[in-house]
Amino acid sequence: MRGRDFSGKISDSLYLPVTLIAAIAMVIPVYILFKVSVSAPGEILTAHPSFLIKDFTLEHWVKVLKSGNLKAPFVKSFTVATLTTVAAVLIASPAAYVIARMPRKIKYPLVLSLFLTRMFPEVGIALPISVQFIKMNLIDTYTGLVLAHLILNLPFAAWILVGTFETIPKDLEEAAMVDGAGKIESLIKVITPLALPGIAVAAIFVWLNSWNEFTYALYLTVSQRTLPLQTYYYVVRGGWFDAATYATILTIPVMVVTFFLQRYMKGGYLSGAVKG
Amino acid sequence: MKRNLFKAVCLALVAILFLASLTGCGSTGTTDSSDKKEADPRKGVLKVAMGLGEEEWKVMKENVFPEFEKKYGVKVEPIQMEAGDTVKKLEAMHQAGQMDIDLITQDNMQLAQLVDKGLVEDLTSYKDMIPDAVIPSLIPVGEFNGKLYFMPYRPNVEIAFYNEKKFNEYGLKPPTNWDELLQVAKTFKEKEGIGKVVVKMNLGPDSTCHMFDFIRSAGGDPTVLNDEGSIRAFTFLKEIYPYLSPESKKADWNTPNQYLATESAYLVQNWPFTSVVVVKDGGKKEIKAYHGWAGPVKESHVLGGEVIGIPKGAPNKEMAVKFMEFLMSKEVQEILTSKLGWPSMRTDAYGKVEEWQKPYFEAVSEALKHAEPRPNLTYWADVDKAINGALREIVLEGKEVKPTLDKYHEMIEKAKQAAGGK
Numbered sequence: 001m002r003g004r005d006f007s008g009k010i011s012d013s014l015y016l017p018v019t020l021i022a023a024i025a026m027v028i029p030v031y032i033l034f035k036v037s038v039s040a041p042g043e044i045l046t047a048h049p050s051f052l053i054k055d056f057t058l059e060h061w062v063k064v065l066k067s068g069n070l071k072a073p074f075v076k077s078f079t080v081a082t083l084t085t086v087a088a089v090l091i092a093s094p095a096a097y098v099i100a101r102m103p104r105k106i107k108y109p110l111v112l113s114l115f116l117t118r119m120f121p122e123v124g125i126a127l128p129i130s131v132q133f134i135k136m137n138l139i140d141t142y143t144g145l146v147l148a149h150l151i152l153n154l155p156f157a158a159w160i161l162v163g164t165f166e167t168i169p170k171d172l173e174e175a176a177m178v179d180g181a182g183k184i185e186s187l188i189k190v191i192t193p194l195a196l197p198g199i200a201v202a203a204i205f206v207w208l209n210s211w212n213e214f215t216y217a218l219y220l221t222v223s224q225r226t227l228p229l230q231t232y233y234y235v236v237r238g239g240w241f242d243a244a245t246y247a248t249i250l251t252i253p254v255m256v257v258t259f260f261l262q263r264y265m266k267g268g269y270l271s272g273a274v275k276g
Numbered sequence: 277m278k279r280n281l282f283k284a285v286c287l288a289l290v291a292i293l294f295l296a297s298l299t300g301c302g303s304t305g306t307t308d309s310s311d312k313k314e315a316d317p318r319k320g321v322l323k324v325a326m327g328l329g330e331e332e333w334k335v336m337k338e339n340v341f342p343e344f345e346k347k348y349g350v351k352v353e354p355i356q357m358e359a360g361d362t363v364k365k366l367e368a369m370h371q372a373g374q375m376d377i378d379l380i381t382q383d384n385m386q387l388a389q390l391v392d393k394g395l396v397e398d399l400t401s402y403k404d405m406i407p408d409a410v411i412p413s414l415i416p417v418g419e420f421n422g423k424l425y426f427m428p429y430r431p432n433v434e435i436a437f438y439n440e441k442k443f444n445e446y447g448l449k450p451p452t453n454w455d456e457l458l459q460v461a462k463t464f465k466e467k468e469g470i471g472k473v474v475v476k477m478n479l480g481p482d483s484t485c486h487m488f489d490f491i492r493s494a495g496g497d498p499t500v501l502n503d504e505g506s507i508r509a510f511t512f513l514k515e516i517y518p519y520l521s522p523e524s525k526k527a528d529w530n531t532p533n534q535y536l537a538t539e540s541a542y543l544v545q546n547w548p549f550t551s552v553v554v555v556k557d558g559g560k561k562e563i564k565a566y567h568g569w570a571g572p573v574k575e576s577h578v579l580g581g582e583v584i585g586i587p588k589g590a591p592n593k594e595m596a597v598k599f600m601e602f603l604m605s606k607e608v609q610e611i612l613t614s615k616l617g618w619p620s621m622r623t624d625a626y627g628k629v630e631e632w633q634k635p636y637f638e639a640v641s642e643a644l645k646h647a648e649p650r651p652n653l654t655y656w657a658d659v660d661k662a663i664n665g666a667l668r669e670i671v672l673e674g675k676e677v678k679p680t681l682d683k684y685h686e687m688i689e690k691a692k693q694a695a696g697g698k
Contacts, residue, residue, distance in 0.1 A: 041559045045537035134372035219368050236358050237329050238533050238553040
């Protein structure tokens with residue numbers, strides 16, 4: 001009991017500093033990105049750049065916003081990421097539900113087989129897949145990119161959701177059916193709301209992966225670039241300030257989408273669900 | 277129960293509609309390639325892929341393309357494609373049997389793969405199209421095994437960038453030969469405690485390029501590697517290495533911009549675009565340039581730049597050939613020189629560059645006088661490996677010069693024999 005008190009005290013006292021350090025470590029690179037995007041060149045291009053913003057300028061942002069090169073890549077990336085997420089959740093949820101309810105002996109080989117496509121390095125399979133997509137006239141199309149991103153994300157989404165559905169007791173479904181609900185109704189009205197946190201996690205994961213995806217976008221894009229490709233363009237061209245501005249813009253929707261979806265991620269949602 | 281079934285059917289319908297809309301929302305309509313050919317959606321459109329900066333595209337779109345479009349009644353569709361991505365993209369389209377690009381301009385350091393993989397057309401029959409006024413050394417750059425695959429377009433060469441303020445501070449002058457280079461490197465190391473001269477030693481294509489310059493300027497042949505000139509070059513590199521900047525090991529074609537901008541290097545040879553990134557956009561006006569230094573035998577710089585190619589299976593090959601000729605014309609070459617400060621491939625094309633760009637343009641023009649093309653060898657990858665292997669062992673690891681070069685000479689000879697001496 002004493003040992004538990006001691007470890008409890010340690011975890012209580014370390015909780016805040018560790019959280020703070022982790023948060024700072026994650027925020028600093030984003031801050032530096034932002035700082036470069038709003039600093040005058042003279043402040044950045046020195047041997048010892050300052051940590052704080054001293055010579056603030058919106059020059060780089062104005063240039064990027066006025067260039068006319070932002071809207072199309074932004075819209076393409078956003079649309080593709082959103083469609084990929086919706087498709088992944090719609091396809092993976094029922095599949096994961098069925099897998100979760102299977103006997104253990106079948107379930108695990110099935111989950112493992114989901115990752116078969118992820119066993120090969122992306123650069124290795126990107127070319128043959130892209131060749132097939134080009135044959136199907138899917139180059140430079142939203143459809144092509146969504147389908148390519150589904151190859152990457154469906155196994156992970158299904159895996160996350162299998163874990164989610166496994167935690168929901170089967171008794172809940174049975175109780176709903178005793179109360180007169182059909183199989184589909186109990187799935188929609190009872191199981192899905194309880195699975196929302198897991199679905200939100202899967203959705204965030206898929207959305208972020210698709211939003212940042214580069215390899216397939218590179219192969220399947222000729223003229224309509226995505227935002228990561230646009231950022232890559234400036235990085236390759238050596239345009240530090242444009243690259244930093246685009247990279248900062250790249251992070252904004254990530255924060256918005258994550259903030260929006262994290263509302264559904266609540267702990268303890270099953271406590272007291274089934275009484276003995 | 278009926279209500280539930282209805283809901284389930286509705287849900288399934290929504291899912292099906294969504295997936296159907298996904299497959300239909302592409303920007304290209306047909307799925308049958310034969311239909312595509314019949315409808316010929318590309319008629320009147322010439323897709324041109326180049327790797328350019330925003331300013332460069334602006335000049336192309338405003339000053340170069342319109343004239344051609346007016347003359348031939350076609351629309352030139354510009355496509356941004358970085359040199360490093362060209363092989364990947366063309367390979368995917370080629371394998372799919374759906375080439376979507378009509379013409380490319382490509383970095384002449386990255387041509388071998390395009391030829392090896394059969395991704396570009398043989399242009400030998402169009403050789404007469406090359407203007408008489410072309411700089412002669414540009415033609416062999418596009419030749420492989422006696423066939424012409426690429427047309428000359430834009431010559432380029434590395435020049436030496438230096439921080440004038442720091443050179444003045446220590447009373448130094450930009451080095452013009454190896455002795456002075458060594459002295460400058462030693463002075464910076466002594467004054468600042470860390471090397472400030474960068475020689476590219478990243479053990480990749482960039483360091484190969486610098487090794488070519490050193491070996492050739494000592495009278496050696498990099499494809500032989502154990503001749504007298506090569507021995508002198510590697511002996512000198514071993515001597516200067518302790519005084520070089522630690523950034524040398526990471527220096528590629530892009531990082532020197534950062535080194536100059538953040539003053540972790542005061543002297544480095546790099547491609548002329550550094551002047552745009554560091555001086556024009558970055559405002560580091562103290563970064564000046566000159567043509568570079570000579571070795572004990574001569575001054576030598578690897579001839580870089582871009583060439584024109586036509587992808588195999590290009591839908592509008594005939595029009596691409598006309599555009600290729602147009603890009604080599606005196607009129608276009610003068611526009612590129614005046615508006616972008618690109619040195620011309622023609623000896624009869626002159627242009628007035630912008631005031632800020634003049635010193636850098638002059639440095640490039642001077643360096644081009646000492647430019648030599650890199651040989652197009654089928655066993656190039658082995659030469660590249662051998663040069664970087666020798667660099668690693670001799671300079672970075674401190675091994676003996678002659679035995680190490682002999683070892684790598686053997687490696688090149690074996691590759692040469694395996695390739696039938698071509």
